Amino acid sequence: MKNCFFKALGIKTTDRAALLRFSRKSAVPMDRLAYYNRNNILPTGKDLQAVCNTAGITETQLMLTMGIFDDRLRALLRKNADSIYQFIENFQDAVSTEFPMPPLALKTKLGRLYQGDCLSLMQHIESDSVDLIFADPPFNLNKIYPSNIDDNLKTEQYLSWCKNWMDECIRILKPGGSFFIWNLPKWNTHLAGYLNHRLTFRHWISVDIKYTLPIKGRLYPSHYALLYYCKGEKPKAFHPDRLPMDICPHCMGDLKDYGGYKNKMNPDGVNLTDVWLDIPPVRHRKYKKRNGSNELSVRLMDRIIEMASDEGDLVFDPFGGSGTTYAVAEIKKRKWLGIEIGPVDDIIVRFENIYEDADHIERIRRNINCLITKNDLKRRIENGWWTPDSVRKKNLKKV
Numbered sequence: 423m424k425n426c427f428f429k430a431l432g433i434k435t436t437d438r439a440a441l442l443r444f445s446r447k448s449a450v451p452m453d454r455l456a457y458y459n460r461n462n463i464l465p466t467g468k469d470l471q472a473v474c475n476t477a478g479i480t481e482t483q484l485m486l487t488m489g490i491f492d493d494r495l496r497a498l499l500r501k502n503a504d505s506i507y508q509f510i511e512n513f514q515d516a517v518s519t520e521f522p523m524p525p526l527a528l529k530t531k532l533g534r535l536y537q538g539d540c541l542s543l544m545q546h547i548e549s550d551s552v553d554l555i556f557a558d559p560p561f562n563l564n565k566i567y568p569s570n571i572d573d574n575l576k577t578e579q580y581l582s583w584c585k586n587w588m589d590e591c592i593r594i595l596k597p598g599g600s601f602f603i604w605n606l607p608k609w610n611t612h613l614a615g616y617l618n619h620r621l622t623f624r625h626w627i628s629v630d631i632k633y634t635l636p637i638k639g640r641l642y643p644s645h646y647a648l649l650y651y652c653k654g655e656k657p658k659a660f661h662p663d664r665l666p667m668d669i670c671p672h673c674m675g676d677l678k679d680y681g682g683y684k685n686k687m688n689p690d691g692v693n694l695t696d697v698w699l700d701i702p703p704v705r706h707r708k709y710k711k712r713n714g715s716n717e718l719s720v721r722l723m724d725r726i727i728e729m730a731s732d733e734g735d736l737v738f739d740p741f742g743g744s745g746t747t748y749a750v751a752e753i754k755k756r757k758w759l760g761i762e763i764g765p766v767d768d769i770i771v772r773f774e775n776i777y778e779d780a781d782h783i784e785r786i787r788r789n790i791n792c793l794i795t796k797n798d799l800k801r802r803i804e805n806g807w808w809t810p811d812s813v814r815k816k817n818l819k820k821v
């Protein structure tokens with residue numbers, strides 16, 4: 423979908439003079455025309471009228487050329503599906519690319535790691551065979567990866583690449599399986615639009631992590647978007663953790679006023695919401711498994727794998743990185759499949775020291791699924807605050 427807007431107007435991208443003429447004739451500034459073209463955005467209001475009149479085309483022609491479909495166009499396409507299919511069948515590319523199986527880089531008790539392109543591996547995975555897929559692709563931020571992949575694609579190229587690997591993920595996901603995608607909100611708005619036609623939307627989870635410095639003229643970007651979909655009506659596995667209530671780390675008092683509801687609170691903790699405030703960025707050397715950024719926290723993967731799979735299930739992550747998904751899956755007794763296009767040495771070393779991740783997960787698990795952690799409970803009692811036991815006893819006395 424490159425330069426579709428200019429194509430519809432009959433302007434060659436390299437022909438600045440033609441663009442200038444069009445801009446003068448339509449009275450739509452050149453930079454605005456360039457903006458519509460660069461982002462494949464349909465003009466609206468007076469710009470739409472001016473552009474169509476000047477180019478001598480209708481709004482429908484413009485939308486078709488730009489590949490933008492509203493409900494009216496979609497209905498027309500559906501109504502004429504047979505004849506449209508007959509027409510396009512003649513143009514279909516008959517050659518489908520076959521990828522060779524990438525080489526195996528690591529085999530563990532429960533998993534296999536390959537080195538190569540995720541698309542080539544997925545071609546060899548059977549349809550409807552994976553229980554949980556988690557994908558953390560490069561964000562197209564022009565970062566330098568050890569694999570030297572091109573992280574500065576044109577928007578349309580990046581989205582088309584994402585659709586390719588998402589299509590394969592959807593194909594290999596079992597009915598009842600869950601699919602998570604970690605990305606910037608900017609990209610996930612597009613990916614969600616695509617997935618909404620193929621899977622069932624469960625949640626858009628906002629994970630509160632600051633990932634850049636404040637940008638002038640913009641709000642400070644402070645969350646990653648974690649898309650959560652399932653294949654079919656509902657997921658086969660869904661066991662979200664419960665979290666401890668918020669407590670002041672100094673006086674140990676409540677940070678929220680629970681009023682008369684203290685005795686109604688679940689001693690196993692508060693419900694997990696779709697805003698996650700407790701996921702740390704992996705910056706500390708102690709936890710980092712490879713140089714550079716992009717490594718996700720063990721706490722995040724522990725939560726996702728626990729929530730959306732069972733022991734013995736098969737977990738797949740198409741973008742290995744430092745292997746966080748694979749290590750957590752192994753520790754949590756899930757089978758796993760993985761692939762990384764760049765060097766895989768860090769993942770192999772990580773597995774040699776997997777007890778470090780196991781210890782980490784054990785510490786995380788000790789402090790969830792309770793309303794007040796063991797440590798906090800002791801200090802809260804010392805400071806004279808209520809506990810689930812004390813409110814329950816008080817209630818019993820009333821009876």
Ligand SMILES: C[S@@+](CC[C@H](N)C(=O)[O-])C[C@H]1O[C@@H](n2cnc3c(N)ncnc32)[C@H](O)[C@@H]1O
Nearest residue numbers: 539540558569716717718741743744745746763
């Ligand atoms: C954002 S990182 C993933 C980090 C990982 N979640 C972790 O916690 O360490 C994305 C990774 O995908 C890899 N990658 C990019 N394109 C790929 C492809 N086509 N197939 C397999 N891996 C790819 C990159 O080399 C990079 O290591």
